[in-house]
Amino acid sequence: MRFFKDIKNVTILTLVILFFIGIPHENSRFILWVLSGILTAVLVDAVIHRLIHHSWDFPKSAIISGLIVSGVLSFDESFWLIFIFSSLAIISKYIIRLHKKHFLNPANMALFIATLFHFPLTWILESNRYVLILAGLYFVYRLKKWGQVIGFIAVFSVLMFVDGANPFSMISWFFVFIMLIEPKTSGFGFVRGVIFGLIAGVASFLILTFLPQYDFFVVGLFIVNLCNPVLDYWENKQKISLH
């Protein structure tokens, strides 16, 4: 049971289950692609950790980043791309920092660069929505990220409905329950979470409407991640004024 106490273990288990569900529908290249993504991310993270902290550490978060990057990026692309984007995910975590902590979702950062260069994101790891929703609700409960999920689904659904589309056929549960609620970069607290979700939802809708050549979920999350310093500043100001 100790295994399930660590939310990272449960996330890895969920992603691995989704990976195995996806295998029968794809070819052997998909297996190699995902394994390459994981290995690259783990190696890069281990080496950087060693250089910075002079110690070895098993990087569970790198496994998650590697799984997300390789599971979202199209595996029909050249293999060197998965090495580059998995590495970028980890490197961005160590380089792009503010107040000694990263504020951009590492996997999303790599996918953002991929979509900027028009590499297609096929979201293959979104292989079973029931597993995703079940595990996702558990993650949201454990991480207390209700605000992010409610804010995003509410605003994105309303905007899509107004636009004449069925919102629930367009929401990526993989994005909502795996990427949007990333513990360190999605903020803490219900109100902050709702604001985070609202910005992500509006940004995603605007990208889909006006710049459909870019992946709207990934760009939406990147935009709201960029707002993190401003949201932190606003949150701190609120706390000071309350005291």
Added chain:
Amino acid sequence: MNKFPFILLMCIIFFPLYAQTDVTQGHHHVMGQMDTSFISQNKPDENKANSCPFSVMSDENNTQVVRYQEKTYRFCCADCAKLFKENPQLYATKIKTIDFVASQFKFTPALITVNKNDIVRLMVTSTDVTHGVYIKDYHINVPIQKGEKKVIEFVADKVGTFAIMCSVYCGSGHHQMKATLVVKK
């Protein structure tokens, strides 16, 4: 030192926007040779001047017009029109026009078969949400919004079987949305 992450971030964001080249919008005057470097994409609703060659009835702004076998062929320039006039039969028979419909989560038809050096014209529409047509080996990546109609043109100069994928997230079955392009010798 604190500015370093932001400078890096800005470089990451703006470099691809500056450096990216959209090969699908290229226009090369190589029709006469049926050359492998010819790739063009016509977008009826935008940038009409770039949409030659062989844009049948789609671009009103293409001033060079040639009538051949009761069809109107429009060209962006006199050179393209001249090349066509030299051997209209050759080019007219090589144009393969295909109505290509994107919907959740399939392309119709799911299989497109053409011959090598055919000029493939995909008349793409989307019936429900925004989709994208992505053919890696032909450097084609075009988003299509609901109700929109786009014309994608290219010379099928590579023999083989190629996957046509949806490049815009369109729902939970997005990863299964595929079609096949077969180019025969």
